[in-house]
Amino acid sequence: xxxxxxxxxxxxxxxxxxxxxxxxxxxxxxxxxxxxxxxxxxxxxxxxxxxxxxxxxxxxxxxxxxxxxxxxxxxxxxxxxxxxxxxxxxxxxxxxxxxxxxxxxxxxxxxxxxxxxxxxxxxxxxxxxxxxxxxxxxxxxxxxxxxxxxxxxxxxxxxxxxxxxxxxxxxxxxxxxxxxxxxxxxxxxxxxxx
Amino acid sequence: xxxxxxxxxxxxxxxxxxxxxxxxxxxxxxxxxxxxxxxxxxxxxxxxxxxxxxxxxxxxxxxxxxxxxxxxxxxxxxxxxxxxxxxxxxxxxxxxxxxxxxxxxxxxxxxxxxxxxxxxxxxxxxxxxxxxxxxxxxxxxxxxxxxxxxxxxxxxxxxxxxxxxxxxxxxxxxxxxxxxxxxxxxxxxxxxxxxxxxxxxxxxxxxxxxxxxxxxxxxxxxxxxxxxxxxxxxxx
Numbered sequence: 001x002x003x004x005x006x007x008x009x010x011x012x013x014x015x016x017x018x019x020x021x022x023x024x025x026x027x028x029x030x031x032x033x034x035x036x037x038x039x040x041x042x043x044x045x046x047x048x049x050x051x052x053x054x055x056x057x058x059x060x061x062x063x064x065x066x067x068x069x070x071x072x073x074x075x076x077x078x079x080x081x082x083x084x085x086x087x088x089x090x091x092x093x094x095x096x097x098x099x100x101x102x103x104x105x106x107x108x109x110x111x112x113x114x115x116x117x118x119x120x121x122x123x124x125x126x127x128x129x130x131x132x133x134x135x136x137x138x139x140x141x142x143x144x145x146x147x148x149x150x151x152x153x154x155x156x157x158x159x160x161x162x163x164x165x166x167x168x169x170x171x172x173x174x175x176x177x178x179x180x181x182x183x184x185x186x187x188x189x190x191x192x193x194x
Numbered sequence: 195x196x197x198x199x200x201x202x203x204x205x206x207x208x209x210x211x212x213x214x215x216x217x218x219x220x221x222x223x224x225x226x227x228x229x230x231x232x233x234x235x236x237x238x239x240x241x242x243x244x245x246x247x248x249x250x251x252x253x254x255x256x257x258x259x260x261x262x263x264x265x266x267x268x269x270x271x272x273x274x275x276x277x278x279x280x281x282x283x284x285x286x287x288x289x290x291x292x293x294x295x296x297x298x299x300x301x302x303x304x305x306x307x308x309x310x311x312x313x314x315x316x317x318x319x320x321x322x323x324x325x326x327x328x329x330x331x332x333x334x335x336x337x338x339x340x341x342x343x344x345x346x347x348x349x350x351x352x353x354x355x356x357x358x359x360x361x362x363x364x365x366x367x368x369x370x371x372x373x374x375x376x377x378x379x380x381x382x383x384x385x386x387x388x389x390x391x392x393x394x395x396x397x398x399x400x401x402x403x404x405x406x407x408x409x410x411x412x413x414x415x416x417x418x419x420x421x422x423x424x425x426x427x428x429x430x
Contacts, residue, residue: 004203004279007418008395009210009387011369012218013354016300020292020318020354023250048223055304061242061362071241073199073360088243111236112198122238122362129220131211131386133367137238151233160228183224193230194239194363 034085036065036104048184052097067107246286265315267296267334283327298337350377
């Protein structure tokens with residue numbers, strides 16, 4: 001077998017990534033009026049001092065409302081592709097480290113083996129000071145399927161597990177969820193080695 | 195039920211930078227302190243955004259013709275391929291690029307370096323890789339610039355590259371450097387990757403065959419993404 005190539009090392013996006021990465025229109029994943037429950041997610045990114053991170057950028061990847069990814073490797077025919085939903089988004093933080101995205105709540109998706117994963121949004125976070133981006137997931141605190149989710153179930157530390165749960169706000173339309181990302185310290189977000 | 199598609203390979207030790215690298219001061223308050231949670235890939239990690247239908251907008255591969263005049267600086271061609279670690283081309287994936295101008299100044303409000311902006315240079319481009327994973331940009335060579343990481347620290351000339359690949363876990367944002375740059379030895383961002391062979395991957399190669407006579411110098415830069423993890427070993 002041929003020798004493998006070494007993958008290119010990651011390097012930080014630096015403080016000037018907006019020049020090449022800013023796509024304000026990508027913060028609305030639901031722009032094409034996809035099927036499903038429209039939701040907004042707001043939050044704040046903070047560092048080890050609790051200070052806002054004004055130069056972070058978040059990418060989101062999720063299944064549609066039926067739980068199907070718009071990707072050729074998700075070849076399940078029992079769940080439909082939604083032609084109005086790509087499932088990818090991107091949002092940069094503002095001067096106070098805040099971000100807001102609009103999307104639809106994803107359906108549950110298969111895990112390994114016969115497991116079912118609770119609805120979640122896959123997150124990649126880039127920033128000055130991150131030599132490699134960080135991966136995490138947004139789950140929904142009011143979702144019953146969380147109890148059987150393989151990732152959530154594997155996290156023994158209660159605070160770490162809760163760091164992955166977006167909290168619903170009351171009486172908002174569209175439904176609003178709150179999800180903060182803490183890079184370091186007391187309430188550090190659970191990041192994934194994937 | 196479904197069969198799990200093969201996972202993507204994990205990086206070999208030392209071939210990717212750590213989160214905490216104190217020589218790069220900004221990592222100190224931003225690197226997680228808790229161990230990351232290992233998780234086996236599922237459809238969520240192995241799928242990712244598809245760009246082959248060009249929804250992300252038209253290609254912008256000539257950064258020297260985005261304004262009425264020509265930008266100042268040394269014209270360069272940057273050409274290469276997106277490959278996986280098994281050498282297979284990664285076709286139809288989005289590449290995004292951004293850089294400072296020839297004087298070392300970004301067209302960005304945060305950049306207050308005392309060097310001139312160039313009204314004829316923005317410094318951003320994008321392209322979807324071709325069937326062989328190939329891409330090509332025409333731009334100008336970016337300048338070095340000072341940063342306040344440590345006294346009198348200068349970033350080597352570099353171009354930022356982002357690329358997606360087939361899955362969410364193949365996402366890569368990196369920087370391309372130029373061969374023979376004396377600043378590389380002093381740059382903690384470049385030096386943060388321990389493995390020398392991996393660091394070399396970040397340095398483009400001057401390619402006289404790529405240069406265009408009386409016009410532009412050519413540099414070759416391949417982007418290598420994570421490949422599929424080894425399938426069960428063949429019988430020896």
